[in-house]
Amino acid sequence: MIFNISSKCFLSLICMIQIVKAVWNTKEFMKREHALVRPYYGSGIDIPYWQFTGSTIVTPNYVRLTPDLQSKQGAIWNSVPVANRNWNLQIQFKVHGKGKELFGDGMAIWYTKDKLLDGPVFGSADYFQGLAIILDTYSNHNGPHNHQHPFISAMVNNGTMHYDHDRDGTHTQLAACDAKFRNLNHDTHIAIKYENDVLTVSTDIENKKAWKECFKVEGIHLPTGYYLGASATTGDLSDNHDIISIRLFDLDLPDDPRSNEDRSQIMPSAMYFNPPRKHVDDPNQSLSGVKIFLMMLLGSIVIVACAVLGVMFYQKQSEKNRKRFY
Secondary structure: OHHHHHHHHHHHHHHHHHHHHHHHHHHHHEOHHHOEOOOOOOOOOOOOOEEEEEOOEEOOOOEEEEOOOOOOEEEEEEOOOOOOOOEEEEEEEEEEOOOOOOOOOEEEEEEEOOOOOOOOEOOEOOOOEEEEEEEEOOOOOOOOOOOOOOEEEEEEEEOOOOOOHHHOOOOOOOEEEEOOOEOOOOOEEEEEEEEOOEEEEEEEOOOOOOOEEEEEEEOEEOOOOOEEEEEEEOOOOOOEEEEEEEEEEEOOOOOOHHHHOOOOOOOOEEOOOOOOOOOOOOOOOOOOHHHHHHHHHHHHHHHHHHHHHHHHHHHHHHHHHHHHHO
16 A cells, blocks of 8 residues: 555655656747747847847837838848757748838848848849848739738848839749738737748737638758848838738758768758849839820820910910011
8 A cells, every 4th residue: 555655655755747848848948049939138128149220129019120110121030050950940920011001111021141131122132142022012013923911921132132012022932822911900920940941930810819821832951050030121111011020940850861961061042943034114004193194194284285375376376466466
């Protein structure tokens, strides 16, 4: 009887140790040096491990990359390079504004060699080295597309390719999907999983508390030691672009024989990437509503000016004829 009680106590102790160990491992699974969670403030206005540029402001509830104002751009960058070969990046974000039909421009999530570089690609540098996940909200009407807006796309760049805004980056993208993430009243999330050279992008924008795959691409080669970041921009059209949280989870396995592989010097590449096509203007390009309005306004001004000049000329000729008659 005593033996049975002792055995039960021993088994209970073992179970408690396993439970504590499991909880501890779960906490360690998220990399704190790559996490941005509330409360954001460390000492003063600084956030440990994170740096800001441009119009970015920090509030108690979100980090706003751009306000809903024209011609703004901002970014947030993690100051610690990612050492993990396999990882899962989860971001809670919110894109919203007063625009109903026209809004923009969008935001991008980065895993790149260089950080804190302002530029024309949604607030960050063009010709980058690494991975960009682009959340595009602005339809620029430059040619036909097989997607709606907003939409999410991925691009891997070795530093030699240009992101073509006039074609929404479709000439250099790996994959894309439509995603109606703007002006929603509930939380919106995106997960970027990179494991064993497979890139999987998933979303939770329907408030179902479950991931829905956006696209998956195999044969993606990314080095270790790059930096995480997020940036956004507005132009003639605008939106609030908010980051609520960023979490990076370690997917490396201790017994994986490839865990000791040095990937710090490899060049970003995609096995099935199609090289960028030459930019060719679309024939019979349709005019936007703004352009049509401006052309109609200019035409009206020309017609009124011609009418005024015609009346003045007629009056002057009539006056000459009267003088000649008398």
